[in-house]
Amino acid sequence: MGRTDGARVLILAIESSTPRSSVALAERDVVVASASLGVPQRHGEFLGPALQFCLEQAGASVGDVTGVAVGVGPGLFTGLRVGIATAQTFAAARSLPVVGLSGLDVLAFRSRHVGRLVCTALDARRRELFWAFYRQAPGGMQQVAEPQVGDAGELAAEIAAQGGDCLVVGDGGLRYGDELAAAGADLAGPADAWPDAADLAQLAVPRFLREETHEPQSLQPIYLRRADARIGWQERGRMHGGAG
Amino acid sequence: MPEDRPARITLRSGGPDDTRALAAALASLLRPGDVVSLSGELGAGKTCFVQGAAQALGVTERVTSPTFMLVKSYAGDLPVVHGDVYRLDRVRDVEDLGDELLAADVVTFLEWGDAVRSFLPPDRLEVELLLDDPEDIDADRVLHLEVHGTWAARAADLATALAPWVGPTAHAC
Numbered sequence: 117m118g119r120t121d122g123a124r125v126l127i128l129a130i131e132s133s134t135p136r137s138s139v140a141l142a143e144r145d146v147v148v149a150s151a152s153l154g155v156p157q158r159h160g161e162f163l164g165p166a167l168q169f170c171l172e173q174a175g176a177s178v179g180d181v182t183g184v185a186v187g188v189g190p191g192l193f194t195g196l197r198v199g200i201a202t203a204q205t206f207a208a209a210r211s212l213p214v215v216g217l218s219g220l221d222v223l224a225f226r227s228r229h230v231g232r233l234v235c236t237a238l239d240a241r242r243r244e245l246f247w248a249f250y251r252q253a254p255g256g257m258q259q260v261a262e263p264q265v266g267d268a269g270e271l272a273a274e275i276a277a278q279g280g281d282c283l284v285v286g287d288g289g290l291r292y293g294d295e296l297a298a299a300g301a302d303l304a305g306p307a308d309a310w311p312d313a314a315d316l317a318q319l320a321v322p323r324f325l326r327e328e329t330h331e332p333q334s335l336q337p338i339y340l341r342r343a344d345a346r347i348g349w350q351e352r353g354r355m356h357g358g359a360g
Numbered sequence: 361m362p363e364d365r366p367a368r369i370t371l372r373s374g375g376p377d378d379t380r381a382l383a384a385a386l387a388s389l390l391r392p393g394d395v396v397s398l399s400g401e402l403g404a405g406k407t408c409f410v411q412g413a414a415q416a417l418g419v420t421e422r423v424t425s426p427t428f429m430l431v432k433s434y435a436g437d438l439p440v441v442h443g444d445v446y447r448l449d450r451v452r453d454v455e456d457l458g459d460e461l462l463a464a465d466v467v468t469f470l471e472w473g474d475a476v477r478s479f480l481p482p483d484r485l486e487v488e489l490l491l492d493d494p495e496d497i498d499a500d501r502v503l504h505l506e507v508h509g510t511w512a513a514r515a516a517d518l519a520t521a522l523a524p525w526v527g528p529t530a531h532a533c
């Protein structure tokens with residue numbers, strides 16, 4: 117797969133793991149087209165047309181795309197899976213390499229010029245958040261601990277343990293702002309509330325250049341919640357022939 | 361955080377229209393993001409309850425059982441998402457019902473919600489429907505409403521809105 121330095125690099129990026137989906141095309145590290153869908157969620161109907169729109173804006177055709185980057189969560193399950201499936205289908209049909217990146221990392225990339233501890237926090241519903249902490253490091257933001265899921269009280273405790281000197285980015289920070297601010301955190305505004313495909317593309321380009329890529333079929337969504345459980349229908353003895 | 365024993369309101373319904381009427385009265389308290397979990401045997405009246413509530417929320421389309429479709433969204437003064445987990449095997453399969461379920465801008469009704477409690481948000485209203493006589497499909501229904509999490513703050517308003525249906529229960533629980 118070796119590419120010479122002069123070869124065209126056109127990366128398609130798909131981020132649909134939150135209520136705000138987006139698609140972007142980047143030519144090396146320059147974003148040449150992007151489209152995003154305002155909050156409520158119709159990922160399936162959006163991604164195809166958005167991709168067409170971006171290609172037209174960039175004056176490119178599908179055959180010009182050299183790699184596909186996709187957000188792999190954590191996030192909303194259905195949007196996440198639609199995004200990954202779209203990326204897999206597109207890449208597999210053209211034998212393109214893929215890069216999957218966490219939405220938390222993508223959000224942190226947006227704050228890469230912030231010279232302090234950054235916490236990216238996404239609303240996980242059910243009164244929970246997904247979060248991770250980052251610090252500036254040579255070449256980008258470095259995650260300082262494993263991403264987690266928990267409630268605002270748990271995140272506030274972690275922030276307090278870090279001395280409170282922390283910028284919280286993401287819709288989780290907006291939703292639970294009071295509790296997090298009480299722990300000493302500063303909150304970023306609503307402009308940076310969701311991971312964006314343009315940032316995803318920029319963050320992914322160096323990986324394509326270094327060929328740190330994957331096969332489309334190996335993409336996996338990130339789940340942070342505890343392992344799945346069976347529904348105990350039988351024990352309930354109610355149905356499926358069970359005694360009433 | 362261990363939850364205090366949730367407050368309970370017990371209602372009695374004399375027929376399907378009565379169940380729809382009490383659900384409509386309850387709907388006046390519903391807000392975007394609310395989650396109502398329904399439980400009770402096959403034919404207990406879960407879908408009937410959602411019909412009454414949805415109509416009161418401005419849904420004009422006829423609400424039908426999502427048992428086979430698993431989830432259906434309705435436009436209304438408040439958007440309504442109506443799901444049914446009866447066909448699912450694993451708790452996480454609920455996520456297959458789509459991202460509109462439990463969204464912040466809709467009211468979510470989930471039939472058999474008690475089967476997937478670990479998936480539900482801590483703030484929710486649980487409604488259990490029981491046949492007063494299990495052998496008689498036309499028997500009165502006894503409804504137990506349980507407020508969880510922030511719903512506790514609405515317990516008094518619920519009792520007021522539903523006062524006409526508050527009645528003695530034949531079932532000791």
Ligand SMILES: Nc1ncnc2c1ncn2[C@@H]1O[C@H](COP(=O)(O)OP(=O)(O)OP(=O)(O)O)[C@@H](O)[C@H]1O
Nearest residue numbers: 373374375376379402403404405406407408498501
């Ligand atoms: N008081 C009552 N309230 C609600 N339904 C009643 C009542 N009395 C009789 N019925 C009848 O019970 C049936 C309730 O059906 P419904 O589809 O609402 O049940 P369900 O709990 O949703 O069942 P399923 O588990 O199959 O989804 C209807 O046929 C309705 O006419």
Ligand SMILES: [Mg+2]
Nearest residue numbers: 406407425471
């Ligand atoms: Mg039903």
